[in-house]
Amino acid sequence: MSMKKIGIIMHGATGRICSTQHIHNALIPIISEGGLHINNEIVVPRLLLVGRNKTELKKIADKNNIKEWTTNLDAALSDSDFSIFFEGAATHQRLETLTKAIKAKKHIYTEKPIAPSVSEGLHLLEKIENSNLKHGAVEDKLYLPGFQKLKNIINDKTLGEIVSFRLEFGWWVFNGEDTQSQRPSWNYKKETGGGLFLDMHTHWRYVIENILGNISKVVSTSWIAQPERIDENGNNYSVDVEDTTNTLVELENGVSGSIFSSWATRIRRDDLVCLYVDGTKGSAIGGLRDCWFQGSDETPIIKGFDISHEANKGKTFNDYSKAWKVIENNNPFVNPYRIGWENFLSHVIADQPLLSDLKEGIKDIQFAECCIKSSKEKVWINIKKI
Ligand SMILES: NC(=O)c1ccc[n+]([C@@H]2O[C@H](COP(=O)([O-])OP(=O)(O)OC[C@H]3O[C@@H](n4cnc5c(N)ncnc54)[C@H](O)[C@@H]3O)[C@@H](O)[C@H]2O)c1
DSSP states (O other): OEEEEEEEEEETTTSHHIIIIIIIIIIHHHHHTTOEEETTEEEEEEEEEEOSOHHHHHHHHHHTTOOOEESOHHHHHTOTTEEEEEEOSOGGGHHHHHHHHHHTTOEEEEOSSSSSSHHHHHHHHHHHHHTTOOEEEOOGGGGOHHHHHHHHHHHTTTTOSEEEEEEEEEOBOOOSSSSOOSSOGGGGOGGGTOSHIIIIIHHHHHHHHHHTOOEEEEEEEEEOSOOEEEOTTSOEEEOOSOSEEEEEEEETTSOEEEEEEESBOOOOSSSSEEEEEEESSEEEEEOSSOEEEEEGGGOOOOOSOOOOOGGGTTSOSSOGGGGOEEOOOOSOOOOHHHHHHHHHHHHHHHOOOOSSOHHHHHHHHHHHHHHHHHHHHTSOEEOOOO
């Protein structure tokens, strides 16, 4: 079997998501294992890290044993040994950087949101297709083991007919006053592409559509729960984008559901994100890794409220979680970002079909845009086909 190197420019290499998920957890394991088998070839990624801070770049390169790195994006783009461009830096510079990479005739794989707006995303797509380049969007939540198990038991009809769903996401993000914030400050500013809708609803679109069906309309409300924050350098700033949202969704198949996303909520649920689905024969909850199921046989027969037992004061009367069982799965865990890379590389090298292309990434932005519009105008928005 012949071996082939494929050059990949990693832009934003010092950032949280690029350095951890894309480099350390996805591409480095592929390289360490000797490459990917695609058709009759072994394909080994060759990485060129690009970032703005030399010291940080060198740290990431050394940690991962990568020899090639630069702070000069233009020089990286002009290197014909690297045919793929990955964009994982901060959101606000994405459109400009991708436009440059397309001009340099690189295949494009990009983090979300793939562009600031649907119209700009469509324009990018047109440029890429006119240049005959391959394109992909990161849609990593498709491959969360918990969601995959949930999808399987919906597809095999274990839940019967679906009657409703609700997605709950979030945790408390400290505002920096007493405890340092766990999220970068650009997430909280409109001018740098921040806001919860753009950050998370770009995921919830493909999660919901792949597991439950196409979304036909949406209505959202949103607010700023923590308006004043302290940034990485200890400076105060005012938040001008939503950090908490509530959304109702109707699907083309008639099922309705809701999405609650918040960076200002404290968790009492099974995971950081949970997708609850109720069906006529059973219900299931998909989390990051696990999926819990309750069939008709385990469903408690509840006759109404009962708050009369003094002995139970202050406690939960029934531990309702006992009526759920974990769905077993013996498949080994594969990092979702790695699955995304394997799919994209197979698409570039062997033309294998890709589920998450740029058009899907544009649909993700469309959903976020519709939520933002609905939240401003307080109206239902119909989702147009792209
Ligand atoms: N798929 C996911 O689940 C997921 C999760 C988190 C973030 N993201 C996306 O990944 C991107 C990066 O997020 P992050 O959390 O890693 O952020 P981060 O703040 O940790 O990293 C951002 C990187 O961009 C660089 N950068 C900032 N401004 C730049 C500029 N003007 N030009 C070039 N580089 C610049 C920074 O130096 C840093 O390396 C965002 O677009 C975000 O939406 C995706």
